[in-house]
Amino acid sequence: MSIQTALQRAAATPLLELDKVSIAYQEATGSRRVVHDVSFSIQPGEVVALVGESGSGKTTTAQAIIGLLTENGRLEQGAIRLNGTDIAHWSSRRLDAVRGAQISLIPQDPSSSLNPVKTIGEQVAEIVNIHRRLPRKQVQRRVLELLTRVGLTHPELRARQYPHELSGGMKQRVLIAIAIALQPALIIADEPTSALDVTVQKRILDLIDELRQEFGTAVLLVTHDLAVAAERADRLLVFRHGRVQEQGVTAEVLRAPASDYTRRLFADVPSLAGAAAPRLNLGTQAPAIQVNGLVKDFRLAGSGGKSYRALDQVSFSVQSGTTHALVGESGSGKTTLARCLLGFQRPDAGQIIIDGTDFTRLKGEALRQFRRRIQLVYQNPFGSLDPSQTLYQVIEEPLLNFEPLGKAERYRRVRELFERVALPDDLLGRKPRELSGGQRQRVAIARALVLQPRVLVLDEATSALDVTVQAQILRLLQDLQQALGLTYLFISHDLATVRQISHSVSVLHRGQQVDGGTTRDLFAMPGSDYTRQLIEAIPGRHWHAAQPKSEDAFHEQ
Structure with missing residues (x-):
């Protein structure tokens, strides 16, 4: 094999590839399949959004990628390939080497995702210490670099504070600092801004995009906010009842949705539908x-x-x-x-x-x-x-x-x-x-x-x-x-x-x-x-x- 052929093959290999993945939960009445034959891939530096309503299977799919399914969840069939290697059936211990180093997770709720009895600095340092053996001063320096990089003011103070002393937007920035600490190839962002105000949401999404461009990190964005997905993703996958309804380049899916379900979904988003405000007809009666x-x-x-x-x-x-x-x-x-x-x-x-x-x-x-x-x-x-x-x-x-x-x-x-x-x-x-x-x-x-x-x-x-x-x-x-x-x-x-x-x-x-x-x-x-x-x-x-x-x-x- 020539060097040129090897490089071409390497370039063609997706960073992440799911091939006919099906997932089920074991319940009292038996096994219930919740994800059916899902296939998609992500290239380095790409943003792919999984969108759909609650219960559509998007979060379950994301959890399976990083080996974080609940105890009653299991991968029934299919492959999950990271840089061409199938990691679908790796043990949790083996996946520990992947989590944080190659794939990181930004969880949905910043209030419940941080340890309330540890300082912010301790929690950021933890991810560095798990994967790299560095002198204490070097770890502390890295922590302050990360907190500064995600836009937190007074990083020395923030490192000494506890989660309850930070706002929701600040806590989400801490979670992003933890996620990027080892410059992973893929970040899974699970509803990363759903609990945030619109201006804070924009700043967080801008930050993720800046980091993606700087490090070439790919992003799997899991969201029910179609407006966010429309604005931020290169490609969309629309989930419903555990199946992919359609997928494609974001602009193309938005302009001409192939399925009735996707059309209805987009029509319900006020910012995408361009809904106009109702008119106020001034009356003479006393205000309520x-x-x-x-x-x-x-x-x-x-x-x-x-x-x-x-x-x-x-x-x-x-x-x-x-x-x-x-x-x-x-x-x-x-x-x-x-x-x-x-x-x-x-x-x-x-x-x-x-x-x-x-x-x-x-x-x-x-x-x-x-x-x-x-x-x-x-x-x-x-x-x-x-x-x-x-x-x-x-x-x-x-x-x-x-x-x-x-x-x-x-x-x-x-x-x-x-x-x-x-x-x-x-x-x-x-x-x-x-x-x-x-x-x-x-x-x-x-x-x-x-x-x-x-x-x-x-x-x-x-x-x-x-x-x-x-x-x-x-x-x-x-x-x-x-x-x-x-x-x-x-x-x-x-x-x-x-x-x-x-x-x-x-x-x-x-x-x-x-x-x-x-x-x-x-x-x-x-x-x-x-x-x-x-x-x-x-x-x-x-x-x-x-x-x-x-x-x-x-x-x-």
């Missing part, structure tokens, strides 16, 4: 919500009486029957404002007027009864429902707390709401664990509506859901608003969704309102640099803007 000069301070523990101003003279009004969005990064004051609106915290100054009543002046039983007019739908449908209650009991409970209704009337009200949120009656006797995420959020919405409130506070109510389920819940919320005349306060860091559902917006930054107005005007002519940065950071918006309307196949359908 009016916030005037709201101020909220928190005392800092151990600071000698110093305080932190979470809200600083925030004012806005919301027209009855419309949706007003609160947007901003973590720490901007969104949640504090919502807690004041719900009566969980009292502002230090200002007014909150709901349906003409100054909410801030109410106390005791008057406050408790007034809370019926404003209800909350939480972010996480998996944690907001009592697992010991049936769905009927979940929805009925507010009636038992507030209204002396007979059993028959309570049953009628619960069934009516169950039907209104498009859930079948035969689920009423089931427990939350038996439902999907979208079904659970429908139950949470029904529970919030059972007291017939005028206002719903939706705290990131769709952020934990897959894109298709998210679209279904947004349509349900719009239908309920039109049918019942509801007013929504929609708290979100997802500006693409905000543009799709909200009539008006307030932008918060470090406790201050830096922008506000109708959604259409704000997106067309943002009034602050901060708002422009938020809009610029929306994943997928640049891809959509660049496409000729006639070629936007999935949007036209």
